[in-house]
Amino acid sequence: MTIARKTHDRTTYEKDAPQPGRVLDARLHLLDRQLLDVDDVPVTTIDDLEIHATGGDADPVGGPAVLTNLLTGPVLGTRILGGRPPSSRLERIAWSHVRAVDSAVKLGIHGSQLDATWVERWVRDHVIGRIPGGRHDPE
Amino acid sequence: MKRLLGVALGVLTAIGGFLDIGDLVTNAVVGSRFGLSLAWVVVVGVVGICLFAQMSGRVAAVSGRATFEIIRERLGARAAGANLAASFAINILTLTAEVGGIALALQLASSVDPRLWMPVAALAVWLVLWRVKFSIMENVTGLLGLTLVVFAVALFQLGPDWGELAQQATTLAPSGTETWPSYWYYAIALFGAAMTPYEVFFFSSGAVEERWTAKDVGQSRINVLVGFPFGGVLSIAIAACAAVVFLPRAIEVSSLSQIVLPVALAGGKLALAVVIVGIVAATFGAALETSLSSGYTLAQFMGWSWGKFRRPAQAARFHLTMIVALLVGLSILMTSVDPVKVTEISVVFSAIALPLTYLPILVVANDPEYMGTHVNGRATNALALVYLVIIVAASAAAIPLMIATGAGA
Numbered sequence: 001m002t003i004a005r006k007t008h009d010r011t012t013y014e015k016d017a018p019q020p021g022r023v024l025d026a027r028l029h030l031l032d033r034q035l036l037d038v039d040d041v042p043v044t045t046i047d048d049l050e051i052h053a054t055g056g057d058a059d060p061v062g063g064p065a066v067l068t069n070l071l072t073g074p075v076l077g078t079r080i081l082g083g084r085p086p087s088s089r090l091e092r093i094a095w096s097h098v099r100a101v102d103s104a105v106k107l108g109i110h111g112s113q114l115d116a117t118w119v120e121r122w123v124r125d126h127v128i129g130r131i132p133g134g135r136h137d138p139e
Numbered sequence: 140m141k142r143l144l145g146v147a148l149g150v151l152t153a154i155g156g157f158l159d160i161g162d163l164v165t166n167a168v169v170g171s172r173f174g175l176s177l178a179w180v181v182v183v184g185v186v187g188i189c190l191f192a193q194m195s196g197r198v199a200a201v202s203g204r205a206t207f208e209i210i211r212e213r214l215g216a217r218a219a220g221a222n223l224a225a226s227f228a229i230n231i232l233t234l235t236a237e238v239g240g241i242a243l244a245l246q247l248a249s250s251v252d253p254r255l256w257m258p259v260a261a262l263a264v265w266l267v268l269w270r271v272k273f274s275i276m277e278n279v280t281g282l283l284g285l286t287l288v289v290f291a292v293a294l295f296q297l298g299p300d301w302g303e304l305a306q307q308a309t310t311l312a313p314s315g316t317e318t319w320p321s322y323w324y325y326a327i328a329l330f331g332a333a334m335t336p337y338e339v340f341f342f343s344s345g346a347v348e349e350r351w352t353a354k355d356v357g358q359s360r361i362n363v364l365v366g367f368p369f370g371g372v373l374s375i376a377i378a379a380c381a382a383v384v385f386l387p388r389a390i391e392v393s394s395l396s397q398i399v400l401p402v403a404l405a406g407g408k409l410a411l412a413v414v415i416v417g418i419v420a421a422t423f424g425a426a427l428e429t430s431l432s433s434g435y436t437l438a439q440f441m442g443w444s445w446g447k448f449r450r451p452a453q454a455a456r457f458h459l460t461m462i463v464a465l466l467v468g469l470s471i472l473m474t475s476v477d478p479v480k481v482t483e484i485s486v487v488f489s490a491i492a493l494p495l496t497y498l499p500i501l502v503v504a505n506d507p508e509y510m511g512t513h514v515n516g517r518a519t520n521a522l523a524l525v526y527l528v529i530i531v532a533a534s535a536a537a538i539p540l541m542i543a544t545g546a547g548a
Binding site for chain 1: 202203204208211212215216217219220269270271272273438439440441442443444445447448450451452453455456458459508509
């Protein structure tokens with residue numbers, strides 16, 4: 001999917017040619033939206049987006065770009081405080097897993113298949129799951 | 140018939156669930172110092188919470204998105220993060236006050252030092268959060284909280300001079316030695332007690348917990364619009380009891396035993412037992428709601444899996460957050476801080492934080508992308524704008540007034 005990017009100085013970019021289908025605004029429709037998995041279980045909030053130039057350049061300046069990954073994890077801290085974590089520390093969820101964009105963004109796969117949900121699994125396996133009754137339905 | 144029962148149950152739990160330690164303490168203190176001259180603030184607060192709770196419930200029912208998901212989406216990571224920090228801190232403060240309130244009420248019943256009851260109370264709250272279904276938790280504490288009706292009964296038993304009370308309620312000015320700044324300071328405290336932000340987090344997340352859809356909006360509107368005003372009447376009854384017993388003697392209420400004294404005077408031991416049950420139920424219910432709200436706000440901001448409809452293991456970080464919040468509240472109480480003082484501070488800070496939750500909800504309730512045909516009507520928006528002005532004014536005036544009056548001293 002190609003996305004129209006907002007910049008402070010819009011005049012330096014040419015407007016994208018009209019695209020078929022629905023136009024999504026990265027800030028309005030994707031950033032900070034809730035991400036749900038195929039069973040509607042919350043996965044994360046979309047903390048940031050990773051885009052690449054259509055040519056594959058990792059740090060595109062101008063020109064058309066493609067959204068490749070939704071980001072989560074430490075990138076939230078740097079979005080609030082500034083800076084950028086090294087690429088190796090980004091927790092990525094591939095855009096190709098996304099099935100629908102609505103009042104939440106929906107994935108076509110189970111959240112448990114994603115590396116990005118490791119903290120939830122860790123807390124479940126090491127803390128909450130070990131307390132008696134933690135794996136039962138409330139009564 | 141089943142539907143009618145559902146409506147009745149909803150209304151009754153809304154009445155019982157309206158009152159918490161903030162309402163109990165603030166109304167009694169205000170009654171003992173200002174009589175009923177601030178009763179109008181309770182009316183303003185009740186209309187406000189009806190408007191606000193009804194709006195957030197409708198947003199959650201129609202869009203399926205709870206309050207803090209929306210705050211994050213609308214304000215972005217940075218502003219919503221600041222909002223979260225403030226809301227979360229005030230929520231912990233309120234939770235602390237509620238758990239302290241449970242312990243004080245149990246002390247009245249048992250004469251055991253409240254610091255021994257506090258860990259027991261916190262553990263009991265956690266066990267309910269851990270194992271009990273959302274609807275049972277809501278209904279039991281709400282219905283038991285209804286016993287606070289005894290304040291209204293006590294007021295009649297005390298046989299007050301009704302003309303005098305009416306006179307107080309229509310004189311919108313401080314009486315005796317009280318000053319205008321303290322009058323307005325307590326007006327803001329009462330407003331904050333009636334409109335505490337946690338009720339909105341709880342109400343909107345509760346709508347998701349109970350899987351409301353657009354069809355349930357009508358039922359929720361009845362619950363709120365009938366239940367909360369009755370809760371407001373009970374609030375005023377508490378203030379009136381204090382006004383009858385303490386105001387003529389110039390005694391300022393500063394402890395829970397004083398808050399229940401008018402009831403004991405009017406109805407004896409039996410009424411005292413009933414009011415203690417009511418206070419335990421009201422504070423316990425509110426402790427559950429504030430613990431849940433701390434989990435809801437953080438989980439919704441971060442996008443974690445949350446909700447009591449899931450097993451704890453399937454909302455692991457949500458449950459961990461609530462455990463940590465309870466432990467933090469308990470450690471604050473263990474410093475021997477006076478829970479009544481914590482309550483007085485928490486309601487004022489609630490008033491300060493109101494615009495943080497109110498504004499994003501108002502914006503989203505007007506967004507057709509979320510709400511479809513269920514966007515706010517004109518009348519709602521007109522009233523909402525009036526309240527926006529009141530809320531912002533109360534929020535801005537709170538800290539200067541707090542400094543000027545030495546926190547109402």
